[in-house]
Amino acid sequence: MGSYLHNKKLLLVDDEPELLKMIASILYNDGFENIVTASTAADAISTAKNGSPDLVVLDVMLPDGDGFSVMREIREFTNVPVIFLTAKDEAEDKLAGLGLGADDYIVKPFLPLEFLLRVHAVLRRCYKEDSPMIQLEGCTVDFSRAEVNKAGEVIPLTAKEHTLLETLARNEGRIVTVDALCEALWGDNPFGYENSLNAHVRRVREKIETNPSKPVSLITIKGLGYKLNTRK
Amino acid sequence: MKSFAKYISKRLLFFAAFVIFLLLINLLAFGLVFQDSMSEDYGENSPKRMLEEVSEALTQDGLPDNVFEKLENNHIWAMLLDDNGNSIWAAFTPKEIPAAYSLQDVALFSKGYLQDYPVFTWNTENGLLVLGYPKDSYAKITDNYYSVRSVQRMPAYFFGTLLLDLLLLFLAYYFSKQKILKNTGPIVAAVETLSDGTPAHLSVNGELSAIAESINKTSEILSRQNDARANWISGVSHDIRTPLSMIMGYAEQLQSDTHLTDTERKMTAIIIKHSERIRNLVSDLNLASKLEYNMQPISVKQENAVAIVRQAAVDFINTDIYDKYPIEWLTDEELSACLIHADRDLLKRAISNLIQNCINHNENGCTIYVSVSIEQNNCVIRVEDNGIGASDEQIEKLNTAPHYMVCDTNTTEQRHGLGLLIVKQIVDSHNGTTYIEHSTFGGFAVKLKLPM
Structure with a gap:
């Protein structure tokens, strides 16, 4: 998993010291070395202010306030990404309804692997300027310049092709449904764009695949969606 | 509500029987009240019988003693007038009664009264017999004539009035019934919602406010308990x-x-x-x-069922690293959207539960078949597998028996997870139907039918 992310500074907030210790150890074992913790709302806010973390993992239930108000206060001075840890009863729609713009929420209890995946996903999404390049079989994609470098040849990407590849790259190795892709390309309620999506996929393949009729990077999962395989 | 209307209609029969009963009662009351005067009017001492008796008994020698006494006992006076209007025989006549009459006098009193005495006349061989009854004992109708047309109209009038009365009675019955239904309708509906477990609230006014109030109270207690x-x-x-x-x-x-x-x-x-x-x-x-307990907020929006089901399937494929449970997408390629009114998260949860159900019951792996189709204006979602499946008996039970969590009797049967119960609850909240079946692929199949 992208090692450049391991330099990021993480702030963990939970009132349960043992849980805090466990999350810290999960992250430490994964390679994160810059971890600070807080167990109260007040502590969390001052640490966020002085320590300028790159990501805050925030428990919703704190002894001196709730995570939602902590986030609102943090937002006053920084746009640091926030992942909520909830015990589910705080209702997902409450999180959504608050419109706080949390980057993700993780429901307790969680498996360490799942937790790490979500943390990495948020970091990757929020600090993508750190990683504007992906390596594919036979080519390199530079998102900051919207270019594909294939066998010494530089091929430009259109805006839609860029969005398509970027959406797939964010979910690298995982299937993205046609609906999600259409939504990323054409916005809400994208019905009847399947043919256009096919056309865009075809053109992207011509740019990134060595043999576009036998794709190895941008794979079709019949009826469901597409998947991008990157070279590790 | 229907059964209530039926109940009211049954009352109609009772109502009709009651009207007939009422008529009979009236007749009986009439009989009882007029029993005495009937015998007076038509009995032994009635003017008609008396006239007959006196005219038969009257001879040259006057009246026999028994008839004479009878006249005296009943305070009746009598006289016999000859062809010229002169009294040729008289008994008990008061002083004011004259002894001779002109033709006009006879014509007048024969129809009514003579000096306020109600009199009755009878034509005999010897002359005109006149009986005078005590004052105020009989009322005589002095102008007793009717046009033939009026008489002819009598039956029509009689039956017409009867019909009109019956019609008016029925209308009165019908409108009072409508009024009762209108007043009790909301109450019956509220009781029905309560029995479904959903809270009810009635506005408290009108004659039935006490009932409405106690229903509201009951509803409140129920929802407090549920909460x-x-x-x-x-x-x-x-x-x-x-x-x-x-x-x-x-x-x-x-x-x-x-x-x-x-x-x-x-x-x-x-x-x-x-x-x-x-x-x-x-x-x-x-x-x-x-x-x-209806505490889950359900936010229904127009959603594409194909996209929701597809996402649920893809989420499983993305986490199934060992490919032990491959998912086959059997939705028609042409069907890219199937718009329904649904809560996106809940519907996705239902599909995920069904896929998880296939996984839970097939430890050795199985292929899961997922499809969305449109059948008769319904969105039909199928999740099936080719795993071990279930027996006819188990499927019957899953379709009909209540889950232990919503069942009020103690069950000793083996308990299952809550996955299918949640699916049913979610589908119900979307006005859909859940069908649990054998799969044509050999395993277990669940079909969800949601209205479009």
Whole structure:
């Protein structure tokens, strides 16, 4: 998993010291070395202010306030990404309804692997300027310049092709449904764009695949969606 | 509501019988009241009988004693007038009664009164017999004539009035019934909603306000109890989550510890597997109880069912690293959208539960078949597998028997998870139907039918 992310500074907030210790150890074992913790709302806010973390993992239930108000206060001075840890009863729609713009929420209890995946996903999404390049079989994609470098040849990407590849790259190795892709390309309620999506996929393949009729990077999962395989 | 209207209609028959009964009662009352005067009018001492008796008994020698006494006892006077209007015989005549009459006099009194005495006349061989009854004993109708047309109209009038009366009675009955239905309708509806377990509220006014008030009170108590139960479950499940996080977190870290022996690693794997089971159960329990007691907020919007089901399927494929449960997408390529009114998250949860159900019941793996189609203006979602399936009996039971969580009797049967219950609850809240069947692929199949 992208090692450049391991330099990021993480702030963990939970009132349960043992849980805090466990999350810290999960992250430490994964390679994160810059971890600070807080167990109260007040502590969390001052640490966020002085320590300028790159990501805050925030428990919703704190002894001196709730995570939602902590986030609102943090937002006053920084746009640091926030992942909520909830015990589910705080209702997902409450999180959504608050419109706080949390980057993700993780429901307790969680498996360490799942937790790490979500943390990495948020970091990757929020600090993508750190990683504007992906390596594919036979080519390199530079998102900051919207270019594909294939066998010494530089091929430009259109805006839609860029969005398509970027959406797939964010979910690298995982299937993205046609609906999600259409939504990323054409916005809400994208019905009847399947043919256009096919056309865009075809053109992207011509740019990134060595043999576009036998794709190895941008794979079709019949009826469901597409998947991008990157070279590790 | 229907049964109530039927009940009211049954009353109609009773009502009709009652009208007939009323008529009979009236006749009986008439008989009782006029029994005495009937004999007076038509009995032994009636003018008609008396005239006959006197005219038969009257001879040249006057009246026999018994008839004479009878006249005296009844205070009746009598006289016989000859052809010229002169009295040729008289008995008990008061002083003011003259002894001779002109033709006009006779014509006048024969119809009515003579000096206020009601008189009755009878034509005999010897002359005109006149009987005078005591004053104020009989009323005589002096102008007793009717046009033939009036008489001819009598039957029509009689039956017409009867029909009109019956019609008016029925209308009175009908409108009072409508009024009762209108007043009781909301109450009956409220009681019916209550029996479904949903809270009811009635506006408290009008004659039936007392009933409305007690229904509101009952509803309040019921929803308070339901809220308490749902809150209790939600509290417990909330408190279980944090300790469970610790168990799962350390168990997974332990598993990747290279110092563990194979047996220890297997034990750890079992701990992880079962903590996940507890996790699923806890969140299912909470959702099921919230759905059951209508505490789950459902936000319905127009959604594309194909996209929701596709996302649920893809989420499973993305996490199934060992490809033990491949998912085949059988939706027609042409069908890219199937618009329904649904709560996106809940519907996705239902599909995920069905896929998870296939996985839970097929430890050795199976292929899962997922499809969306449009059948007769319904959105039909199928999740099937080619696994071990279920017996006819089990399927029958899953389709008909209530789940233990919503069942009020103690059941000793083996308990199943809450996955299918939640699916049914979610589908119900979308006005859809859940069908549990054998799959044509050999295993278990669940079909969800949602209105479009």
